[in-house]
Amino acid sequence: MKYALLFTLIIIMLLALFTCPEKSMIATDHYRVVRVVDGDTFIASIDGEDVRVRLIGVDTPESVHPNKDVEYFGVEASDFLKNMLKDERVFFKYDQNNSATNHKDRYNRMLAYAYRASDSLFVNAEIIRQGYGHAYTNFPFTFLEDFLKLERDARMQQRGLWADGELPKAVSDSLVWFNPGSKKYHRESCRHTTAKSLSMPLEEALQKGFEPCKVCKP
Numbered sequence: 001m002k003y004a005l006l007f008t009l010i011i012i013m014l015l016a017l018f019t020c021p022e023k024s025m026i027a028t029d030h031y032r033v034v035r036v037v038d039g040d041t042f043i044a045s046i047d048g049e050d051v052r053v054r055l056i057g058v059d060t061p062e063s064v065h066p067n068k069d070v071e072y073f074g075v076e077a078s079d080f081l082k083n084m085l086k087d088e089r090v091f092f093k094y095d096q097n098n099s100a101t102n103h104k105d106r107y108n109r110m111l112a113y114a115y116r117a118s119d120s121l122f123v124n125a126e127i128i129r130q131g132y133g134h135a136y137t138n139f140p141f142t143f144l145e146d147f148l149k150l151e152r153d154a155r156m157q158q159r160g161l162w163a164d165g166e167l168p169k170a171v172s173d174s175l176v177w178f179n180p181g182s183k184k185y186h187r188e189s190c191r192h193t194t195a196k197s198l199s200m201p202l203e204e205a206l207q208k209g210f211e212p213c214k215v216c217k218p
Contacts, residue, residue: 030089030117038062039077039133041109042085054109055124056095057141060133061161073161077132080160084126089117095141113143125150131160137208140180145198152204174202176210176218183210190216 034043034050039060043050060078061071092112094103103111114123127133128147131154135147155162176185177197185205186193190213202218212218 029091031091032089033085036078036082036085039074039081039127042081042114044090052107052109053092053114054105054107054111055127056098056111056113057136057143057147058124058127058133059136060127073132076160077127080130080132081123081127084121084123085116090114090123091117097140097142129154129159131155131157131162133161134208137178137180138183144180148198148200152200175199176202176205178205178210184213185210185218186213187216187218190218192216 031044031046034045036042037052040055040058042053044053045051060081061074092110092114094112098104098111101111105111115121116123125143125147128135128150135144135151137144137148154160175188177188177190177193177199178185179192179194179197184192185200185202186197188199192213192215
């Protein structure tokens with residue numbers, strides 16, 4: 001009985017050792033921001049390697065593109081991200097929509113949702129919330145509809161790059177529907193519109209380069 005009890009205590013200690021993470025193990029999930037590249041891309045130090053991170057679902061005006069001029073509000077968007085991540089560490093979450101490419105884009109950048117370690121601020125969403133970028137709808141992602149709503153709110157409140165622009169039409173005015181990953185917009189009654197389709201004002205669809213459906217001709 002004595003030996004059985006001792007054996008049980010040893011097993012419990014071993015299980016605790018292997019299942020309870022040490023503080024150092026938890027800390028490795030937080031990565032130092034090395035530098036900001038532009039409004040939607042930065043470099044983080046991950047396991048001793050500098051990794052270029054492209055924020056999922058966000059598109060900010062270009063400020064460092066080798067083949068494009070600096071776009072309107074590009075410098076401001078870059079500075080906004082620099083100030084948000086200055087001397088900060090971040091942790092990442094990933095989207096299963098990108099699992100087929102091992103969470104990399106065609107430029108070999110890591111695709112991720114970034115959260116500021118000091119306060120868990122959702123960096124991707126904050127950029128759009130404050131009006132420093134658009135919701136990037138070219139590819140499907142989990143927060144697509146949420147980011148579109150944040151963008152509309154930023155436009156209505158004339159934040160960031162929307163500050164000097166005209167107010168958009170009401171969300172209920174001239175709505176069109178689109179499917180995640182598609183650049184076509186449709187009428188609500190179109191056969192291509194499904195329960196998973198998302199809506200946006202026609203004006204917004206045109207600004208984002210969407211094309212009208214040839215079936216329903218919205």
